[in-house]
Amino acid sequence: MIERNAPKLRERAKVGLRQQVLLAALQCSGGDLNKTFTAEDLLLSAWRRDPGAWGLRGHEDKHPDSEKIYKELDRVSVHGRNLRGGMASLGLLEKVRQRTYRLTPAGLASVSELEEVEPAFKGMAERSLADAVATILSHPVFREWQKNSGNPKYFRDAGHFWGVAPGTPPSVIRTRIANIDNTLQRSMALLDKKNVGEIMSRHGRALFDRQDILRAMDFHKTLKERFGRDLSLLGVPLT
Numbered sequence: 001m002i003e004r005n006a007p008k009l010r011e012r013a014k015v016g017l018r019q020q021v022l023l024a025a026l027q028c029s030g031g032d033l034n035k036t037f038t039a040e041d042l043l044l045s046a047w048r049r050d051p052g053a054w055g056l057r058g059h060e061d062k063h064p065d066s067e068k069i070y071k072e073l074d075r076v077s078v079h080g081r082n083l084r085g086g087m088a089s090l091g092l093l094e095k096v097r098q099r100t101y102r103l104t105p106a107g108l109a110s111v112s113e114l115e116e117v118e119p120a121f122k123g124m125a126e127r128s129l130a131d132a133v134a135t136i137l138s139h140p141v142f143r144e145w146q147k148n149s150g151n152p153k154y155f156r157d158a159g160h161f162w163g164v165a166p167g168t169p170p171s172v173i174r175t176r177i178a179n180i181d182n183t184l185q186r187s188m189a190l191l192d193k194k195n196v197g198e199i200m201s202r203h204g205r206a207l208f209d210r211q212d213i214l215r216a217m218d219f220h221k222t223l224k225e226r227f228g229r230d231l232s233l234l235g236v237p238l239t
């Protein structure tokens with residue numbers, strides 16, 4: 001089933017394990033950010049692509065090794081420090097429920113940069129980033145901050161922006177904050193790569209521009225600093 005619905009990939013090249021997981025996620029989802037897939041789906045896709053990397057030791061061509069995909073999904077090293085939540089904490093995948101994920105706009109943008117991915121997915125990635133940026137820019141908490149930088153004054157309003165509420169697990173809070181950071185970083189990287197001030201649609205409409213991203217980055221930095229103590233008490237230290 002994975003192979004039947006898989007997007008066409010160009011000639012395979014050697015890429016890192018994290019990139020291979022993203023390629024598997026693209027293959028499982030077809031670039032649809034609403035489509036979910038399991039860790040096992042990812043493992044089978046990655047193993048078929050590179051049995052040597054994902055196979056059971058001594059039986060690489062016959063059996064995939066589930067521990068290898070779990071390790072890549074659950075833990076990741078950032079600046080020499082292990083980060084819980086793995087690729088979800090990096091904002092590349094969203095964990096929907098136990099061992100079930102979907103691609104994020106930042107994840108799609110990241111995998112679309114690989115040479116073997118069809119050009120059509122680059123356009124898809126740009127549009128998904130634009131949609132994610134539009135959601136940030138249109139949020140009432142962001143708009144209130146633009147009118148008065150003293151807002152928001154209460155953590156519940158920051159929680160509204162992040163989509164968290166009392167009782168939300170720390171891992172979910174961490175992931176949602178990371179998703180916003182990565183969406184904005186990927187959007188800025190795209191502008192830099194193209195050396196342009198704005199990203200346009202095929203119909204000549206501006207999807208987002210550099211000033212939009214800079215304002216959103218400033219807002220999100222302010223939000224994290226202002227409510228850093230609240231986040232730390234919830235088990236979500238950001239440093």
